[in-house]
Amino acid sequence: MTEEMVRADNVHKSFGSLEVLKGIDLVVRSGEVCCVLGPSGSGKSTFLRCVNHLEKINAGKIFVDGDLIGYHERGGKLHEMKDSDVAKQRRAIGMVFQRFNLFPHMTTLQNVMEAPCRVKRENKSEVRDRAAALLERVGLGSKIDAYPGMLSGGEQQRVAIARALAMRPKLMLFDEPTSALDPELVGEVLDVMKDLARDGMTMLVVTHEIGFAREVGDNVVFMDGGVVVEQGAPAEIIGNPKHERTKAFLSKVL
Amino acid sequence: MSVPSQTERVRPEAIKAVPVRRPGRWLAIAVIAILVAMFLHLIFTNDQFRWSFIFSSYEPGKRGVMFTEPVLEGLRGTLLLTVTSMVIGVVLGVLIAIMRLSDNWILRTVAFGYTWFFRAVPRLVLCVLFGNLNILWTRIGFGLPFDQQIGKLFGINDLNAQFYSIKATDLLAGFVAGMLALGLSEAAYMAEIVRAGIQSIDPGQAEAATALGLSRGQVLRRVVLPQAMRVIVPPTGNEVIAMVKDTSLVAFVPVTYELFFQLNAIKARTFVVLPVLIAAVIWYLLICTVLMVAQYFVERHFGRGYGTAGRARQRLRAIQAEQGSSAVEGGAT
Ligand SMILES: Nc1ncnc2c1ncn2[C@@H]1O[C@H](COP(=O)(O)OP(=O)(O)O)[C@@H](O)[C@H]1O
Ligand SMILES: [Mg+2]
Numbered sequence: 001m002t003e004e005m006v007r008a009d010n011v012h013k014s015f016g017s018l019e020v021l022k023g024i025d026l027v028v029r030s031g032e033v034c035c036v037l038g039p040s041g042s043g044k045s046t047f048l049r050c051v052n053h054l055e056k057i058n059a060g061k062i063f064v065d066g067d068l069i070g071y072h073e074r075g076g077k078l079h080e081m082k083d084s085d086v087a088k089q090r091r092a093i094g095m096v097f098q099r100f101n102l103f104p105h106m107t108t109l110q111n112v113m114e115a116p117c118r119v120k121r122e123n124k125s126e127v128r129d130r131a132a133a134l135l136e137r138v139g140l141g142s143k144i145d146a147y148p149g150m151l152s153g154g155e156q157q158r159v160a161i162a163r164a165l166a167m168r169p170k171l172m173l174f175d176e177p178t179s180a181l182d183p184e185l186v187g188e189v190l191d192v193m194k195d196l197a198r199d200g201m202t203m204l205v206v207t208h209e210i211g212f213a214r215e216v217g218d219n220v221v222f223m224d225g226g227v228v229v230e231q232g233a234p235a236e237i238i239g240n241p242k243h244e245r246t247k248a249f250l251s252k253v254l
Numbered sequence: 255m256s257v258p259s260q261t262e263r264v265r266p267e268a269i270k271a272v273p274v275r276r277p278g279r280w281l282a283i284a285v286i287a288i289l290v291a292m293f294l295h296l297i298f299t300n301d302q303f304r305w306s307f308i309f310s311s312y313e314p315g316k317r318g319v320m321f322t323e324p325v326l327e328g329l330r331g332t333l334l335l336t337v338t339s340m341v342i343g344v345v346l347g348v349l350i351a352i353m354r355l356s357d358n359w360i361l362r363t364v365a366f367g368y369t370w371f372f373r374a375v376p377r378l379v380l381c382v383l384f385g386n387l388n389i390l391w392t393r394i395g396f397g398l399p400f401d402q403q404i405g406k407l408f409g410i411n412d413l414n415a416q417f418y419s420i421k422a423t424d425l426l427a428g429f430v431a432g433m434l435a436l437g438l439s440e441a442a443y444m445a446e447i448v449r450a451g452i453q454s455i456d457p458g459q460a461e462a463a464t465a466l467g468l469s470r471g472q473v474l475r476r477v478v479l480p481q482a483m484r485v486i487v488p489p490t491g492n493e494v495i496a497m498v499k500d501t502s503l504v505a506f507v508p509v510t511y512e513l514f515f516q517l518n519a520i521k522a523r524t525f526v527v528l529p530v531l532i533a534a535v536i537w538y539l540l541i542c543t544v545l546m547v548a549q550y551f552v553e554r555h556f557g558r559g560y561g562t563a564g565r566a567r568q569r570l571r572a573i574q575a576e577q578g579s580s581a582v583e584g585g586a587t
Contacts, residue, residue, distance in 0.1 A: 052465055083470060091467035101462035105480050105559045115466035118476060147559035160462075167466060 004063070005030045005171050005202040006051060011060035013046055020046045022226040023060070028171075028219070033203045035213035035234070038223035039249055044206040047223070048173050051204065052093045053086050064093060065170055091119060094164030098176040100156040102148040108135060108159045109144045112166045119167070127166070134162040138192050154185030158192055165196075172196065174205040208253055214238050222246045307529045308536070312520070319520055320533045328516030329537060335433060335501045335512065340494055342437025347444025352474070354449050365445065372442035378503050380439055384431040385507035429511060432504030440497060447489045451482035483556040491549040495542050513537060 006028040013021040020043045028034040036044050049055045051062055053070040062069040070086060071078040081089075103111050112131035116122045135141055138158040148156050157177055164172060174193065178186040190212050197203060197216050207213060213220050214234045221231040224245050230237060241247045297303060309318040316322060353365035372380075397416035398404070405413025455478050463477040464470075502514035510516070514534055521530040 054461060054465060087464075087467045087469055090465055093465075095462075095465040097458060097462060099456075099458055101456070101458040103459065103463070103477055103481075105556075107559075114463075114476065115468065118472055119467045119469075149559055163466070 003030050003066075004028070005032070005065055006034075006204060007061075007063040008047075008051075009061045009063075011047070011050060011062060012058045013043070013050055013055060014058050020226050021050070021057070024223075024226075024228055026221060026228060026231070028202060028204055030202055031200045032218040033197045033205060033216050034219045034221060035217040036204065036206045036221045036223060037208070037210070037213065037237075037249065037253075038229075042223045043226045044223055045175050048095075048175050048204065048206055051171075051173060052090050052095060064089065087119070091115075091167050092170050094167060094169035094172040096157070096160050096164055096172065096174045096177050098179050100148070100153070100160045100180070102156055102160055102163070104148050107145050107147055108140060108151070108162075111148070111159060112163045115163070116166050131162070131166055134165055135159070137195075138162045139188070152185060153181045154188045157181065157189045161189075161192055161196075170202065172201055172203045174203065174207070176206050176208065178207070178209060210238060210250070210254055222249070224249070302528055303532065304526065304529045307526060308533045312524065312526070312529075318533075319517070319526075319530055320536065322520070324516045324519065325513065325533070328511065328513040331429075331509070331511035332498065332501045332513040333541070335429070335436065335504060335509075336494065336497050338433050339436035339440055339501075340497055342433070343440025343444045343493070343497075344490070346437070346441035348448050348479075350441060350445035351448035351452060354445065355452060369442040369445050372439045373446075375439075377436065377439050377500055378506060380435040381432060381503045381506045384435040385428075387431070428507060428509045429504075432501075432507045432509045432512075435507070436497065436500060436504070440493065443493060444490070447486055447493070448482070451484075451486035452478055454485045455481050480556065484553075484560065487549065487553050487556055491545065491552075494545055494549075498541050498545070499538060 004027050006026065008024050008026040011021055011024040012019070024043075024047055026034070026047075036047070038044050046055060050057050051064065051069065056070065067089060069089060070081055072081060072085075073079075102108075103114065106114065109128070109131055112134060113124075113127050116127045116130070117124055132141070132144060135144055138161055140155060140158055140162070143151060143155060143159075148159065151159065161177075177193070178189050181189065186209070190209060193203070193205070193212070194216055205212075205217075217234045219231060220234045220237040222229045222237060222241070222243075222245075229243050229245050230241070237246065238250065241250055307318065308320055311317060312319040312322070319325065350365045350368055353361040354369075356362055356365075375383075396418050401413050401415035405411065405415075459477055459481065460473050463473040468476065501512055504512055505515045505518075510519075517530050517534045521527055524530075
C-alpha cells in the first residue's frame with residue numbers, strides 16, 4: 001500500500017445557505033492520478049479549492065501528505081492557522097486553473113520564476129535555469145521572453161503548469177485545464193499532463209476529457225450535487241457505471 | 255466543369271472607389287481656420303498684451319515678469335507643494351483603498367468615513383480650516399490619549415504622557431498646513447482611484463498568486479497593484495495636473511510661497527493685469543506639458559505585456575490565416 005497524499009474526511013462547504021459540498025470522502029495515494037468527473041455546479045471546483053485552503057471548509061477534515069490543511073490541532077481543539085503557515089502548506093500544492101491566470105505583466109520566464117524567488121527566496125540564477133528547463137519540458141523553450149498575451153491558450157496553460165511545477169509540489173490540482181481551449185489545442189496540454197503522470201506526480205484532476213480519465217486515471221470519482229456518487233477504477237466507472245446519474249452524465253459527454 | 259476550385263481563381267483587382275464627399279467636414283475646417291486667424295489677430299495686434307513685460311523686462315532693470323525672483327520662488331513653492339501633497343495623497347490613498355477592501359468592517363468603515371469627509375469638504379474650505387486649526391489646539395503631540403483625564407482618575411494632576419509635542423502655530427502655519435489640507439484631501443480621491451484599479455483586476459490573478467504560496471502583501475505588491483496601475487495611472491495624471499492648479503488655493507491658508515500669489519502681488523503693485531495672468535497661464539501650461547510627457551512614459555511602463563498583445567495576436571491570426579488558406583489550397587489541388 002502506498003501512502004495517502006490527499007485524504008478528505010466528510011468535507012462540508014456552504015456559501016451562505018447554499019450547501020455545495022455535502023460530505024465528500026476521497027483518498028488519493030502518492031503517485032496516483034485521480035480524475036473527478038461531474039456535471040457543472042456539482043462542487044468540483046469548490047472541492048479542489050478547499051484542498052489548498054482557498055476556501056475554508058465548514059465541517060470535516062482535509063489532509064495533504066498527512067498534514068491537516070488550514071488548522072493546527074492542539075489538545076483536541078482546532079486552531080486557525082496563521083496566513084504564513086497556510087501559505088507554507090500551499091507551496092507544496094500546485095494548482096492549474098481553467099482560465100490559466102498567468103500574470104500578464106510578466107514574461108513567461110518571470111511567471112515561472114516569481115514564486116520560487118519571492119516565496120522560497122531561492123538563488124535567482126539557479127531558479128532561472130530551472131524555470132528555463134521547465135519551459136523547455138512543456139515545449140516552450142523558445143517562448144521564454146514572450147508575454148502571456150502573445151501566446152495561444154494551449155501555450156498559456158502549459159506555462160501555467162510549468163509555473164506550478166517550479167515550486168516542486170508534491171501534489172498537483174487541475175481544475176478543468178482544457179475547458180477554455182480550442183479543440184485543436186487540448187491535446188498539447190493533455191500530453192504535458194500525461195508526461196507528468198508518467199513521472200509519478202500525484203494529481204487530482206477535474207476534467208471533462210473522458211479519454212484522458214480512462215487512459216491516465218488510476219481512480220475516477222463521479223460527483224453530483226455535492227456528494228461523491230461513485231468512485232473506482234476508470235474502466236469500471238466509465239465503462240460500466242452503476243448509478244443512474246453517472247450513466248446519464250456519461251451519455252451526455254461521451 | 256461546375257465550380258472552379260480555389261487555385262484556378264484569379265484575385266480580383268483591388269477596389270479603387272471614389273471616396274464619399276463630406277462637405278460638412280470642409281465647412282467646419284473653414285470655420286475653425288477663420289476663428290484661429292481671428293484669435294491670432296487679437297493676440298498679436300493688441301499692445302495690451304505687452305509681451306516684453308512678460309518675457310524680457312517688466313520694470314526698468316528687471317527681468318520679464320515670468321522670470322523675476324519672487325515668481326520663480328513661487329514656482330518652486332508650487333512644485334514642492336504639488337509633489338509633497340501628491341506623495342501624501344498617493345501613499346495614504348493606497349492605504350485607505352486597501353482598508354476599504356478589507357474583510358474587517360471597522361477598517362472598512364473608517365476608510366469610508368475618511369473618503370466621505372474629505373471628498374465632501376471643498377479644498378478651499380480645508381485650506382482656511384487648516385490655517386486656523388491652531389486656534390483649537392495650542393499644542394499637538396503624540397502620546398497617551400486623554401492623558402490628563404486619566405491622570406486625574408488616579409489622582410495625578412497634570413499628567414503629561416506626550417512623547418513628542420510641538421506648538422501648533424509652528425506646525426500648522428503656512429506651508430505645512432497647506433500641504434496637509436491638499437494632501438489629505440487628495441488621499442480621499444486617490445483612495446477611490448486605487449480601489450477602482452484593484453477591483454478591475456480579475457480575482458483569478460490574486461487566487462493564482464495565493465495558490466503559489468505568495469503572502470497577502472506579495473500578492474498585492476507583485477501581482478495586483480502592478481496590473482491595477484494601468485487603470486490607476488491615467489486618472490492619477492489628472493489628479494497631479496489638478497493639484498498643480500489647486501496649489502493656488504493655499505493663498506487662503508495663507509501661504510505666499512506659491513506661483514499665483516506671487517504673480518498676483520506683481521499685478522497689484524504694477525496695475526498691469528492681463529500680462530500677469532498670461533504669464534501665469536504660460537507657466538501652468540509648461541508644467542502640465544512636462545507632466546503629460548512623464549505620464550506617457552509611466553503608462554508605457556505599466557502597459558508592458560499589453561501593448562504588444564494586440565499586435566502579436568494580429569500577427570498570429572495572420573499566420574494562422576495564411577496557413578489555413580494554404581491548407582485549403584493544398585486540399586484543392
Ligand atoms: N464564491 C462563491 N459564492 C457563492 N456560491 C458559490 C461560490 N463558488 C461557487 N459557488 C456555487 O457553488 C456551486 C458549485 O460550484 P463549483 O464548485 O464551481 O461547481 P463545478 O466546478 O462542479 O462546476 C455552484 O452552484 C456555484 O454557484
Ligand atoms: Mg468548475
